[in-house]
């Protein structure tokens with residue numbers, strides 16, 4: 316039965332985000348309905364177990380456990396919230412080809428196959444929206460595509476993963492190691508039982524891929540994003556960083572020049588007084604530099620039922636009210652992804668505690684054209700001593716060459732950490 320005057324919505328999945336979507340809708344129904352005509356109606360929900368007890372007030376009769384039970388012609392919007400690439404891709408493709416607009420919170424799918432889905436949507440004259448896939452409840456995608464359309468976006472720098480930000484915040488504030496902080500994050504429900512996607516940087520790199528498409532018009536292959544997680548970050552690095560005036564954050568950085576875009580997700584030292592350094596615990600933020608507006612920062616909850624559900628609902632309202640595509644940024648046809656890694660770097664090494672060692676290492680850096688910004692040496696009264704350097708800007712390949720030479724010197728026992736520095 317088609318209910319006239321209502322925008323029929325079908326939801327694939329009824330997990331955390333879908334529950335948040337429904338709760339936000341019921342909580343704000345009168346406000347939303349007063350602003351739009353026709354109003355929304357959730358008419359079918361795909362789940363694995365129809366009889367499972369759920370924390371949302373929907374009639375039992377709308378649950379189905381087979382996608383083929385969706386008569387797609389009846390829906391204005393299909394909301395995909397099952398996650399993963401398959402079968403989500405097929406469900407979305409079929410929905411778009413049947414004339415449904417689609418909303419998804421699926422970052423992995425949008426990062427890996429988003430361009431195909433956008434093309435299918437265009438060919439079928441419908442829309443696909445994915446605000447909730449990056450930064451949970453923070454309106455990043457709509458800001459980049461609509462509010463910032465008058466600017467060329469030159470640079471983005473973000474904390475796009477709440478789990479790792481929570482772990483690094485704990486390590487910094489409580490001086491505990493990575494494993495202890497990870498265990499606490501799991502106990503509090505911030506980290507998954509298998510934390511790989513978060514702590515090894517996959518989650519943040521999917522989100523950066525999506526932002527690159529929207530902000531720079533460059534769609535990277537997942538392997539083109541330089542990616543390093545936080546497992547190797549030690550308390551020593553955090554403490555030396557603080558001593559030198561920096562905090563360590565897992566930063567997703569995108570930078571555009573005339574010829575290329577650099578995209579990286581890696582632990583980075585950032586000055587303590589930079590706005591991004593003040594983003595703590597599970598919070599996310601994106602710092603964006605436009606060529607006219609200058610620097611702006613968007614901050615908020617990057618996960619959770621209600622924030623993420625609210626972003627999905629905003630997409631639904633946007634589709635129904637506007638029924639047109641984003642303004643968007645120009646597609647950068649000739650710009651390629653290339654990571655030169657021109658940056659300052661923090662290097663921690665262990666050396667023999669003998670006269671002249673610091674000078675010899677400084678000379679070795681100099682031989683490769685690397686100028687040093689800061690040095691910290693602490694005598695520990697033993698045979699070896701830690702030595703910490705912050706370099707001036709240098710290409711990563713050149714730094715690696717210098718460190719390969721330095722590592723082979725008889726007075727260097729180990730190079731322990733190399734971390735990017737944003738000044």
Ligand code: HSE
Pocket residue numbers: 451475476477478479513518617618
């Ligand atoms: N696992 C993600 C995070 C949340 O920790 O930020 C969803 O994208």
